[in-house]
Amino acid sequence: MNIVEAPKALLSNTCHKKEPVSPQALYVKKHHRHHHLITLLRFFVLFLFLTLWEFSGRLELIDTFFFSSPSMVVSYFINMLLDGSFFTHTGITLLETLLSFFLITVISIGTATLLWYSKTLSEISEPYLVVLNSLPKSALAPLFIVWLGTGMNTIIVAGISVAVFGSIISLYTGFKQVDKEKLKLIYTLGGNSFDAFHKVVLPSCIPVILSNMKVNIGLALVGVIIGEFLAARRGLGYLIIYGSQVFQLNMVITSIIILCVIAMCLYQCIQWLEHLYKKRAGS
């Protein structure tokens, strides 16, 4: 079969060359080539950074006791995998982040809905929301420790506190920006404000909610790490603080790299949700 087919393929190849390439095909080709080039260069930057880091350690340009090195990070990571500490610490951080994220989403959508329904309520709460949003939330963490003790509750509350006020404000603003005439349509069809909310406001704000979630997942992680710095015996935040105190910089840097990967994965999950929504909405 192969022998028979080979000349055919050759023939079609030569034929293809004679045909003028359509501008569209040329454009697509150029686009793909550009795309591949970008991906390649991205990996190259990473590779360059890792090589520089590794060799400047080996050549004793930097002190690996303070700066660690890729090979030391990898071997520390393998140790973490083997003794299972990777799973406990990463698992606990991930769990806390997801719980805070979930609570942030529920609380902020709920509150923004209430504010949308009641103008009075939104006017009363506006200055409080603005102040709470601009307050550096890490200042609250010691209070949470006193009130809730050291443990998961404090950490989750810290995670929520970082994102929730900003999230309420941006969701409420999004809800408010829905076309007034579309709301009027619901009223002319005999609907009430409940119909207006769940037939028009909520569906038209799904893109706002999704982009808000993207911000929140990052902020939840920030809050959880702050919480773990102060009030934990487990988790990546704890490893970072503990590692720096006992000069185990391998531990610190490995934990930071794991955090990077977690942050990226969580963001990608929301991105995927958004993609899914767009695909459904577009069909």
Place this chain on the structure above:
Amino acid sequence: MNQPVLECKNICFSYHNLKGETKALTDISFQVNKGEFLAIVGPSGCGKSTLLSIIAGLLSPESGEVLLNHQEQVKIGYMLQQDHLLEWRTIWKNVLLGPEITKTLSPEKEALALKLLSDYGLSKFKDKKPGELSGGMKQRAALIRTMVMEPGLLLLDEPFSALDYQTRLMVSADIGNIIRASGITAILITHDLSEAISLADRILVLTRRPATVKKELPIRLTLQENSPLGARNAPEFQELFTQLWKEISDEYCGGS
């Protein structure tokens, strides 16, 4: 037959803010008979839309009253300036929005919606999203959404103003014919005088703000063919247009 479907008695309305009150409507009285097509024209910003909102019950008048014929329990349908189809719903789901909200969705309503879709040439687009339709088709879908509620009185708030001129001629002819054929009572608000003449049985001219009824003009055209486009060719058209234009332009010049 000549029982009024709607009677407005001495309606007054003003808007309030801290700087003072803006009188929008003063002492507006008129009535609409069954099956009649009434057009309301007036200088821009004179409170035409406010009047429609009051008739629809979205606003309540400061004084005066809106009386609807009680014997027939008139339901009001309202068409807004833009189609406002919800872009995340299919045309079918958009058309059934009214029954869905009032929880009157029934097989009969669905049958009616299907019939209207095929009458207005939209059956093919039933499962499409509004984004895939042209402006005129969207406006027809919006009309179906209103008609599915089986209104006894249809309020049209410059429903063609968002369309470009050619589509506008087509759609206003279309919708005019549909409304005539269904024998429904309708009130049209417009600033397009020829549109008013070609569609309506009677035209109400409002004064500038605070608006009140300035003149009532019955429209009788001798027609070869009974269609809004044919109406524009009627011998009386030009004269009526001039007369209307004079009434309106007086309002513009009188104040400034």
